[in-house]
Amino acid sequence: DAGVTQSPTHLIKTRGQHVTLRCSPISGHKSVSWYQQVLGQGPQFIFQYYEKEERGRGNFPDRFSARQFPNYSSELNVNALLLGDSALYLCASSLGYGQTNTEAFFGQGTRLTVV
Amino acid sequence: AQSVTQLGSHVSVSEGALVLLRCNYSSSVPPYLFWYVQYPNQGLQLLLKYTSAATLVKGINGFEAEFKKSETSFHLTKPSAHMSDAAEYFCAVSLKAAGNKLTFGGGTRVLVKP
Numbered sequence: 567d568a569g570v571t572q573s574p575t576h577l578i579k580t581r582g583q584h585v586t587l588r589c590s591p592i593s594g595h596k597s598v599s600w601y602q603q604v605l606g607q608g609p610q611f612i613f614q615y616y617e618k619e620e621r622g623r624g625n626f627p628d629r630f631s632a633r634q635f636p637n638y639s640s641e642l643n644v645n646a647l648l649l650g651d652s653a654l655y656l657c658a659s660s661l662g663y664g665q666t667n668t669e670a671f672f673g674q675g676t677r678l679t680v681v
Numbered sequence: 682a683q684s685v686t687q688l689g690s691h692v693s694v695s696e697g698a699l700v701l702l703r704c705n706y707s708s709s710v711p712p713y714l715f716w717y718v719q720y721p722n723q724g725l726q727l728l729l730k731y732t733s734a735a736t737l738v739k740g741i742n743g744f745e746a747e748f749k750k751s752e753t754s755f756h757l758t759k760p761s762a763h764m765s766d767a768a769e770y771f772c773a774v775s776l777k778a779a780g781n782k783l784t785f786g787g788g789t790r791v792l793v794k795p
Contacts, residue, residue: 601783601785607787608685608787609725609783609785611784616780622779622780624782660781664777664778664779669727670727670781670783671727672724675723677722
């Protein structure tokens with residue numbers, strides 16, 4: 567079974583540009599969450615989607631947006647990139663939302679470098 | 682709101698020695714607790730989780746953790762360190778009412794000396 571897949575694995579962007587990161591969850595999982603991990607820190611929650619609806623948003627500016635498609639894959643978009651957006655972006659999938667015994671499975675991440 | 686504090690950003694242990702990583706949490710309601718491991722340039726892998734069943738939780742690779750409500754702690758241990766345990770470890774908390782989103786600690790990097 568394929569795990570959580572993210573693309574691309576690495577990319578370099580210039581300040582002010584726009585970037586789109588993609589995530590395919592584990593088959594059968596309906597919830598996708600995005601996390602930002604700055605070098606030397608723990609991951610920070612950005613968004614959670616379940617059944618194509620936004621179910622949670624972290625403390626990130628409006629330059630960050632996301633969506634979930636009918637096949638439960640997801641995109642994270644970041645506009646007007648800043649140097650501080652350089653980070654590893656992690657996608658996690660889980661079966662459901664707000665369940666008692668749920669587990670998040672993480673992809674390998676997308677390493678974004680803004681220059 | 683929940684939060685997690687990991688004491689010690691770096692831990693150095695000798696191969697074969699005890700590994701002890703400390704995690705304290707803050708939550709207004711009983712949380713779920715997790716330990717994840719991250720190898721260089723990789724995502725996060727779940728080591729173990731506490732979801733209000735047994736307080737002593739056994740995970741993969743010989744790790745275990747004990748939930749102590751009175752101390753609001755969830756420390757991770759392994760009796761005998763192996764070179765392959767060198768990685769970064771993250772403690773995380775989630776609440777069912779918050780959709781199970783994860784709040785992570787700052788991480789502890791483990792170095793294993795031969």
